[in-house]
Amino acid sequence: MGYFVEVEISPDKCAGLQECGACVKVCPVNIFEKRGGMPGVVATNEDECILCDLCLDECAPGAITIGKKY
Template identity: 50%
Template structure:
C-alpha cells in the first residue's frame, strides 16, 4: 500500500497494450506493468513515482490520474 502516491488507470477508456502501452514503456521507475491486455499499476512501486508526468503526457486519451496522498 502506497503512502504518498496513488495512480489510477481508467481501464474503461485505456486503449490497451496492443494499441498503445506507452505508459509501460515511458515510466522511468516501472510503475506500470502488463496485466495481459491492459496496463496495471505495480502498487509496491507507487511511492517511487517522481511526478515526472511523462505518463500523463504520453497517454493520449488522459486515462491516467496521479493522486497525492499528502498535503503540500
C-alpha cells in the same frame, strides 16, 4: 495503491497495452506493468513515482490519474 502516491488507470479510457502501451515505455521507474486481460496494464509500486508527468503527457486518452496523498 501507495501510501504517498496513487496512480490510477481508468479501464474505460485506456486504449490497452496492445494498442498503446506508451506508459510502460515512458515511465522511468517502471510503475506500469503488463498484465493479462484488458486493459493489459496495471500500476504497481506507486510510491516509487517521481511525479515526472511523462505518462500523463503520453497517454492520449487521458486514462491516467496521479494523486498525491500527502
